[in-house]
Amino acid sequence: MKNKNNIKLKYNSGNVISQEVHKIGIIALGSHRENHGTALPIDTDSKIAATVALNVSIKTGATFLGIFYGATEYDYVKHGIHLDKDELIDDQIIPQLKNIRDMLDIKTVIIVNGHGGNNQIIDSLKYIADETQLQIIFNNSIIENEGPHACTGELSMGKVLGIIDDTMIEEHTNFDLNPEVGMVGLKEARENEPLIDEEAQIVEAEGIMIDEELGLNLLNKAQEDIIDVIKRLI
Numbered sequence: 001m002k003n004k005n006n007i008k009l010k011y012n013s014g015n016v017i018s019q020e021v022h023k024i025g026i027i028a029l030g031s032h033r034e035n036h037g038t039a040l041p042i043d044t045d046s047k048i049a050a051t052v053a054l055n056v057s058i059k060t061g062a063t064f065l066g067i068f069y070g071a072t073e074y075d076y077v078k079h080g081i082h083l084d085k086d087e088l089i090d091d092q093i094i095p096q097l098k099n100i101r102d103m104l105d106i107k108t109v110i111i112v113n114g115h116g117g118n119n120q121i122i123d124s125l126k127y128i129a130d131e132t133q134l135q136i137i138f139n140n141s142i143i144e145n146e147g148p149h150a151c152t153g154e155l156s157m158g159k160v161l162g163i164i165d166d167t168m169i170e171e172h173t174n175f176d177l178n179p180e181v182g183m184v185g186l187k188e189a190r191e192n193e194p195l196i197d198e199e200a201q202i203v204e205a206e207g208i209m210i211d212e213e214l215g216l217n218l219l220n221k222a223q224e225d226i227i228d229v230i231k232r233l234i
Contacts, residue, residue, distance in 0.1 A: 016061025018234045025063045025106040026226070028053040029093075031071035031115040034080030036150040037181040039164045039172040042080070044150070045071070048142060048157055049114025052219060056112075056226045065100055065109070068092055073117030076192040079149075079180035085120045089128060093121070097132040108135040108233060110226060114142050116149070137229060141222040148182040148199040151208045156215030164210075173208060182208070 011019035030046030041047070050067045057064035070092040073082040083092070100106050109132075113119070121128070122138055129136045146153030150172075158164040172178060179185020182203030183196050190197040 014061060015058070017231070018061075020234050021061040021230065022063055023105065023107040024230055024233055025065045025100060025104065025109045026053045026057050026112060027065035027100075027109060028067040028112045028114060029071065029118050030067060030113075031073070031080060031082065031117070032069065034071070034073075034082070034115070035178070035180045036154065037172040037178040038168040039166070040150055040154060040158050041163055044154060044158060044163065045114040047161060047163055048154070048219075049112045051161055052114070052142060052222045052226070053112040055219075056223050056230070059223070060227055060230050062110070062230055063104060063106060065104075065106075068096060071115050071118055072120055073115075074120065074189075074193075077117060077183070077186065077189045077196075079183075079186065082117060085124075088118075089121055089124055094128060094131050097128070097134055097136075101132060101134055106134065108137065110137045110139055110229060112142070112222070112226065113138060113140050116143050119143070139222075139226050139229065141225040142218070145218055145221060148203050150178075150181045151203055152211065152214070153218055155208060156211045157218050158215070159210050159212050160215040160219060166210075169210070175204075 011022050028049035030049040032043045032046050034042055036044045046067060054064055070083045070088045072085045072088045097109060125136050125138055155164060175181060175184040182200050183189050184200045184203055190200055
């Protein structure tokens, strides 16, 4: 980044683990329009991923880059409005990252993923890196640990964040009304992905619960995983 005014920026100021941390950007990738039952909002994934990304930025000094507005999904999972994978990459992610690189002199971007369908872009990370001339790190800690869709993990994190409607919990588990909860009622998804069907069976048999301690642990684990990545980069 060229400084036309010759201003010396104070990269050592504030709560930063190193002035080099400013070359590391952290951005959330969620899903803004996806059904999550009646107790969780449709942008649950985005709110969770953005919160984790912001908290990591606060704790390390890494540059907070906000959130991508798009998301993608497997074609057999129908519970929201999503982009085609290539459209997400070429029309949303790459242009936004190029702008970030040029405006802020960022060298590395950590993508904090909060939506399982976005895993489709993992195979394209090298392409994204080549096109943007950035080091791209895809962090999937939220997805790897939260469990079935709109169930105990997400409800518990949602409780900690204050985004759930506690009065709707009983209705939330009405799978006829909310087939996306645990993907219990999403027949096509269950037929195409054995793991989805396995998780749906568990949800049907055991139900769901809200556990604030679990929610806090899930959020903290995701943050700690990313902080470890940042420390290794510096």
